[in-house]
Amino acid sequence: MTAAGSLPGPDPREAGTQLRPGLWHTINSRYPGSMITKPDFVPLVALRKPLSECRVTFVSSCGVHLKNDAPMEVAHPFGDFTFRRVPSTAKHGDLIIHQLKYPHDDADLDINVIFPIERLQELAAEAVIGALTPEFFSFIGYNMDPERFEAIVARDIAAAVVEEQRADVALLAPA
Amino acid sequence: MEKVIRFVRLHLGDGNEEVGRKEIEKSWIEATRVLLRYEPVDREFLDRVLKADDSTLALLYYRLHFHLIRRSGAWVHDGSR
Amino acid sequence: MGLIQREIEARGVPTVSVTVAKDSTAAIKAPRAVFVPWPMGHHFGAPFHFEVQRRVLFAMLELLQNATQSGEIRDLPIKWADVRREARILTEQGRRL
Known part of the structure; x- marks a missing residue:
């Protein structure tokens, strides 16, 4: 264990990240039209069974994929409107x-x-959750055309999560 | 048009317009430095590539930018801006 | 991310997300979200800090079970400085995957 005095200084990434005020406007002024506001709330769906019996899926915009899978297209100025499946x-x-x-x-x-794929594997092994869906989903968050994104990526992933993977619960995380 | 220019600079500058402007110049400079070595080039390959459709060529343009910038060693795309 | 979350919830599967940008999540009206005051790219904390990674997941699962109103954003007020410091100590102690 290191003495407190010899610990490195504050992480520069901390600066201005606490609560990130005004991020929506910052991003939208940099990439006009990329940020979205929705007028309506989606009605909540209730859990149908205890978590310990639920099949859980995970969706992420971090762009992670298997090493032998095709890389995401990061050079494209409007983003990559495909997604990857991660076992x-x-x-x-x-x-x-x-x-x-x-x-x-x-x-x-x-x-x-x-x-947090390995933490989810542990929660399934501990029976906190019932099981994991065979596949998780990943895409890149840099998509500058929200309508196109909604029409293609969002619908395709949602359909795969609900109909094909038969998830009871979906956890999601941006990056 | 101003909006497109700004958009391109922000994309290539990782969210910083001024950095983006310099990055665009840098990738041309990197390409020029490579060509200064006067090594043989595969002109047949170039002729074939230039027959590809416009979208492929436009994306190749962006790919080459990132390729040259990455090889230059000064990489701004760490999302910290 | 909010678009996919809304799309999945609308198809009848309950969803919960985690966010570091409260205003963006509020604007898109994600059904349920846990907010952590941490930097981008670190929604589940820091490397090898398994306890914090699990705490975020547990907070998400809890919100999933007891949220009553669509659009709720619940705070998980763990300071980034604490997460970072603890993760450094764990790394120094040799914790590796």
Whole structure:
């Protein structure tokens, strides 16, 4: 254990990140039209059974995929409107992130900081949740055309989650 | 048009317009430095590539930018801006 | 992310997300979200800090079970400085995957 005095200084990434006020406007002024406001709330769907019997899926915009899968298209100015399937049995060492626009150096050390696949495997083993769907889903968050994104990526992933993977619960995380 | 220019600079500058402007110049400079070595080039390959459709060529343009910038060693795309 | 979440919930499967940008999540009206005051790319904390990674997941599962109103954003007020410091100590102690 290191003495408090010899610990490195504050992480520069902390600066201005607490609560990130005004992020919506910041991003939207940089990439006009990329941020969305919806007028309506989606009615909540209730859990139909205890969590310990639920099949859980995970959806992430961190751009992670299996190492032998095709990389995400990060050079394209409007983004990549495809997604990748990640087997829910995958480990840190099987996975790689190809994405710009957010820091993933810590995720390169431990993928679970942004895609907690191994923690979810543990929760399933401990029967906190019933099981994991065979596949999780990943895409890149840099998509500058929300309508196109909604029409293609959102619908296709939602359909796969609900109809094909038969998830009872979906956890989601941006990056 | 101003909006498109700004958009391109922000994309290539990882969210910083001024950095984006310099990055665009940098990728041309990187390409020029490579060509200064006067090594043989595969002109047949170039002729074939230039027959590809416009969308492929436009994306190749962006790919080459990131390729040259990455090889230059000064990489701004860490999302910290 | 909110678009997919809304789409899945609308198809009859309950959803919960985690966010570091409260205003963006509020604007898109995600059905349920846990807010952590941490940097982008670190929604589940820091490398090798398994306890914090699990706490975020448990907070999400809890919100999933007891949210009553669509659009709720619930705070998980763990300071980033604490997460970072603890993760450094764990890494120094040699915790590796």
